[in-house]
Amino acid sequence: MFKGFKITVVTATIALLGSVTAFAQRPITFADTLRGSVTPARAWWDLNYYHLSVEVFPETQSLKGTNLVRYQVEKPGETLQIDLQEPMKITAASQNGEPLKVEKVGAAHFITLRKEQKAGEINEVLISFEGKPKVAVRPPWDGGITWQKDANGKDFIANSNQGIGSSIWWPSKDHPADEVDSMLISVTVPKGLMDVSNGRLINVKESKSTTTYDWFVDNPINGYGVNISIGDYVHFSEEFAGEKGALSMDYYVLRDNLEKAKSQFKDAPRMMEAFEHWFGPYPFYEDGFKLVEVPYLGMEHQSSVTYGNKFANGYLGRDLSGTGWGMKFDFIIIHESGHEWFANNITYKDVADMWIHESFTNYSESLFLDYFYGKKAGQEYVRGTRANILNQSPIIGIYGVNRSGSGDMYYKGGNMLNTLRQILYNDEKWREILRGLNKEFYHQTVTTQQVEGYISHQIGMDLKPFFDQYLRETSIPTFEYYFSEDNTLNYRWNNCIPSFNIPIDISLGENNVRLHPTVEWKKLEVGAPLEVQVDPDYYVSTLKIR
Known part of the structure; x- marks a missing residue:
């Protein structure tokens, strides 16, 4: 997700900086530890599969459904932690048809299992839930559900929850270290509306008053990337001749915006061409690529990137670099799609390492320009973004408590990576490193130390002092x-x-x-x-x- 802020131009985002800083500085609580650490009730089991089934009730802004959690037992355990934030409620949990005791501690729900959990077994727990999820006030930065109407009075609904977590609207193992291997998402909506979620549409079931859309995700997916996007959508598509063959690229927009989207979304195949060049094959060919209009700015939902940039170039029509180059592309299409490689393919194990997502994806903007307009354009763009760097707190956050670092992970992180390119002074080798990261850590959750170590080894230098300076300090050498x-x-x-x-x-x-x-x-x-x-x-x- 992009948390942009520009001191001289984008004044509205100053409030965003305040919210990021306030979050980083607020006292650490026991709830933060339950959310941000691999607790004993999380450590003994490995996620295998979800079937999330949810019905959406726009009139009451509420949800009701179930989540089937399939897992492999890594070592014997008795208590399983599932997270769901208030005011949503878990109403029941069962295993093999037997009801289970659920003890709630804040957003953490500890489910006591009756069956002996033997190492190597694959078991399931079925969880029922319902409630009125938190309404997103300033999506995507303030997470929750956005409930709106389109110009024709039809419901227009979507989730955005990177910071606040998937458990804001559905029960999950809400920690990034353990991604589910595959997932079925079944969303029931009032007739006349469509849901677009991650993966591929495999079935549509209609009743008298509702329609259920089944989407299957064939690849590992981080919890915050799971999404529902609901509206009066129309669809168009194309095929991209990619490095791994034909890639389906599907677009879903509100009915009135079809012609605008057909023009503006031409940046999507351009994005794919540039990023496959720099980063390697798109990581989710099996699930395809979708760009979906939503009632907020946009997010990097895996294989279902959401879009709300008003069909204009720049960031809501502005150039965040102040150089003019930022008006050569639609910021949300490029930035949020860049997260398919850095966030969705390579995912942090702890939110303190969010720079792995945001620094590389911020840098991807300049690489897009480099690919289509030349190196000079890309370098001017990344230098131009320095005006947005504040250097007030470190890029890396606090481990184990769901606490990310400063917003400098965007612009400062991008400039840090561009500095590495200059140190290496070999652009083809630099490209090999970027592609190598996505190959070495394909569909994995990683730590900062793994990323640092890989780059240091490939460049052939001890870069620990470099990363310590730019990631863990605020001073600029x-x-x-x-x-x-x-x-x-x-x-x-x-x-x-x-x-x-x-x-x-x-x-x-x-x-x-x-x-x-x-x-x-x-x-x-x-x-x-x-x-x-x-x-x-x-x-x-x-x-x-x-």
């Missing part, structure tokens, strides 16, 4: 220099951790030179006090001290 009386260039890194030691490319007069500064002064004999310019694609500061 300063390249300091001066010329001594004997015309020697003296230089060092300052305003950084003691171990920071990345190389830097500078122009020294008419020559390009790569230096290897540390926090200690180094010298280079140059013969004259020449003009020094640091490569602007490094996200660092420069200071001539005398």
